[in-house]
Amino acid sequence: MRYFMTFSYDGTEYKGYQKQPNQRTIQEEIEKCLKKINNNKEVDLYASGRTDAHVHALNQKAHFNLDSIIDSTNIKKALNSMLPRDIYVKQVEQVDDEFHARFNVTGKEYIYKINMGEYDPIEKDYVYQYNKRLDVVEIERALKYIEGYHNFKAFTKASEEQSNYERNIVQATLIRNYKDVNKITISLVGTGFLRYMVRNIVGTLIEIGEGKRKSEDIITILESQDRKQAGKTASPVGLYLKDVFY
């Protein structure tokens, strides 16, 4: 039987979503618990995609197969009773055997939180601290150039070999915090994302906000298809996989 689940995690203490030898990962923590509810037989968890070390997820999605039919609510309860407190299963539902949590993805939303105001230790692992004021309007202009169907090779990991670097960013926005002008959130909704793409875009946006680059530079960076033309990879602190669409 195939099940589909929505889960959230605080990525601070993890080396990312994907299993790796001798590293603490989200996938391994959940698979250990799934094994226990599957009569001690290994269960593979297929997520919508991986997230990097220290990146959080508000609504990550994954599917898995169990040998027997178990009530979805009971799976949710059992998992939450076994999982560490930085991973939480929000929903489990039974799905068709054809459904695939990665192949069937139609879009994702990532958000990146930045604080330009006074540092707050409570948010140390959840918001990227930038100690100067960024030009928010120039970042918004740059986001307009990010939107659309482009070759994002310049914004992916240099060593990453891919057959296709074209992705469609449906919406790229800057969300202001009405309570605190120093807090901004960048939201990117797209049909797909390359490795490090969000962090490389945000790193470039920060340099634009600093005045080191102009918003129009996004056009030439995209055209160059050269990682060296884009800005630094932004810290994983601040990045959240917000939602996955099917």
Added chain:
Amino acid sequence: MRYFMTFSYDGTEYKGYQKQPNQRTIQEEIEKCLKKINNNKEVDLYASGRTDAHVHALNQKAHFNLDSIIDSTNIKKALNSMLPRDIYVKQVEQVDDEFHARFNVTGKEYIYKINMGEYDPIEKDYVYQYNKRLDVVEIERALKYIEGYHNFKAFTKASEEQSNYERNIVQATLIRNYKDVNKITISLVGTGFLRYMVRNIVGTLIEIGEGKRKSEDIITILESQDRKQAGKTASPVGLYLKDVFY
């Protein structure tokens, strides 16, 4: 020279504010740094009061003496460059030698955050998770009985010997979250607080919100001066020293 400082901390990884042998405390972390800027001579930090293990502070206040005059801004910078990232110095100013960060306190505000909605792993160390809906209106009624000048012996640590258990709670309010009805914050402003007083009041308010007690029970609990009459001590997760007044 005497200096007065405002600082914030994430109490998660600490055994509280006050120094204790073989325990990691906020006071010891700061004093270690102060020693370095005082030519390696010990500096005592006098805070407005202690906070329990895992309790956070948004604006804790303290004073200390240094052997020489150092620019306040430089003290702030030096401390923040040495302190771990879960402690942050917001302000340092020079004060009169007569000023005492504990004896001169005229009031404090504590807040306690509760989430009655779905668990969010991002907030695991910052918001108390309560999985059922509480009767918020009944809690608000109870808060009215908390306000005022009372003997709070029933709400302090049973073993705590004090010469005077009378304290004045100037304002006791429940703050709703306009974005999320499941999130509430309890705020207590008072001229002084006994050990565990906020957590014991909150624990009792939760039992009132659960319907196990009535709001008027606060009156009889206060009159009893008996710790056993009040509710359980609420978890330190959710509690913040918000402000200290002079």
